[in-house]
Amino acid sequence: MAKQKVSPVSVDGAGFLTHVAYDSVVFGFSEGQLKILLMEYHNTGLIALPGGFIRTDEDLDEAVRLGLEDRTGITNIYLEQFHTFGNKSRHKPEILQKILEANGIHAPKEHWMLQRFISVAYYALVDISTVSLQPDALSDSCTWYEINRLPKLILDHATVIEKALKTLRFNLDNKIKDSNLLPEKFTMKDLQKVYEAILGEELRRTSFQRKMLAGRILKRHDKLYSGEAHKAPFIYSFHK
Amino acid sequence: MAKQKVSPVSVDGAGFLTHVAYDSVVFGFSEGQLKILLMEYHNTGLIALPGGFIRTDEDLDEAVRLGLEDRTGITNIYLEQFHTFGNKSRHKPEILQKILEANGIHAPKEHWMLQRFISVAYYALVDISTVSLQPDALSDSCTWYEINRLPKLILDHATVIEKALKTLRFNLDNKIKDSNLLPEKFTMKDLQKVYEAILGEELRRTSFQRKMLAGRILKRHDKLYSGEAHKAPFIYSFHK
Known part of the structure; x- marks a missing residue:
């Protein structure tokens, strides 16, 4: 209405x-x-x-x-x-x-x-x-x-x-966590793209990953099986 | 007026x-x-x-x-x-x-x-x-x-x-840094008292000190000479 x-x-x-x-x-x-x-x-x-x-x-x-x-x-x-x-x-x-x-x-x-x-x-x-x-x-x-x-x-x-x-x-970590910008499960690369778009700058993959994992907001799941398991990325979701 | x-x-x-x-x-x-x-x-x-x-x-x-x-x-x-x-x-x-x-x-x-x-x-x-x-x-x-x-x-x-x-x-660190709650130079103990009053809880001295120093908002100065230099506390100020 x-x-x-x-x-x-x-x-x-x-x-x-x-x-x-x-x-x-x-x-x-x-x-x-x-x-x-x-x-x-x-x-x-x-x-x-x-x-x-x-x-x-x-x-x-x-x-x-x-x-x-x-x-x-x-x-x-x-x-x-x-x-x-x-x-x-x-x-x-x-x-x-x-x-x-x-x-x-x-x-x-x-x-x-x-x-x-x-x-x-x-x-x-x-x-x-x-x-x-x-x-x-x-x-x-x-x-x-x-x-x-x-x-x-x-x-x-x-x-x-x-x-x-x-x-x-x-305080971007909490805001992205509470938004619905990402599907429930996502890769580290998906997450990095969101941060880069919002911050307006490119981030180094290794230091981004280190920072994210240190922040303890992510939960890691099994790799998606793709036939080439060693290349498949880890899948993450946010801790509730 | x-x-x-x-x-x-x-x-x-x-x-x-x-x-x-x-x-x-x-x-x-x-x-x-x-x-x-x-x-x-x-x-x-x-x-x-x-x-x-x-x-x-x-x-x-x-x-x-x-x-x-x-x-x-x-x-x-x-x-x-x-x-x-x-x-x-x-x-x-x-x-x-x-x-x-x-x-x-x-x-x-x-x-x-x-x-x-x-x-x-x-x-x-x-x-x-x-x-x-x-x-x-x-x-x-x-x-x-x-x-x-x-x-x-x-x-x-x-x-x-x-x-x-x-x-x-x-985001208390920045707020205290920008306030005039403390004189220009202060001890770690002075700083801890301010945090404790605002947070409404007692903090452990060692972990408080570690966290503050890791945050890189503090600048350490020489100890105040008191005749018993080994007991005198370090003096800090905020980085501008």
Whole structure:
């Protein structure tokens, strides 16, 4: 049951927590690349993180989860809150005005969506092959962009992504362990590819393996029998 | 220049970001104990974390810093944002009503301070001996409480403290390094006392020392000459 998150509501924002918004940074992993999900607004050329507002009868976390579902079609992913952005310099009413205008909404200056917002930011880490995208009514597209080839984004969204990436890279072992980026069982090489994509650098195989095994987060299983057992790699899973 | 943060403002909250508040968890260390700063509101028996609201012309971080200064007298401490609390269950207008009433403010039901707030929470880590407390006009007291002997608190403030403590205990090495809990030079024993107070458990001297030296955050200096050089402890500082 999708709720329409951004709609031509009353000027005073009745039913919403005015001055509060959220943004979601969804990191995806495919073909050895780290990517981010971005949306383009109809007829504006404006590209942004999927975001939205909070209804007065919703928990913040719930609003973010449902909002991402409405805007992108992605369901059931775990989003982790990482920072709230509250500088007054991020107030740029002309951007929101442009988006509303392009959707046929003529908002007066005192409209709540044109006031200053703080934005609570969340991130998630998903396996791109397991999600299907479905942009909402306000957007032309909802697409994965490689982290090294991001387009120009509205407001402070580039800063939001930078902070999300910094948070993700910090204490990465536990985050990858808790994500669903890898199947239940995987090889050391699979694991190394994930780390390299997120850290944005190549790692030495031997020292990566040593570090991973020392971290005690991995459980080693029997080699997969392939007829050439001496060449088959060990299979691992994460300790629960 | 103290700004009055909570004052009988207009019912619609003009000049403030309605629906947004902040709370600050100030951890203090003295006599081997970890403590938290709490305030008691006049004639209510209500005890709370120092918190407040954000003016439309202030950055969020600035509002929190100035707000803490106004409410407690503590100046120039570095506050780190750690979580934004946004569950709808935290909306308890009767508590705010009671605080306002006790200060002679009769707020109608639609008053902005009686609406639902999300609260952006910050923490700081200070050396108690370096701060002097000065409660604001709304409060009877502003006092350090031992972490193991906290009184009953309003709203979800106990949860806020629990989360702050969890954040503080995570990646503690860097946090202690960046705090001003210790003088520039200290002994291994001084350092161990700080860790023990924060973690809430006694640590074995030998394994603590081994772990600290392995972490490469410490720089060892010459022993302080005391006439009994063989007994004098090594002196350390943090690598910058």
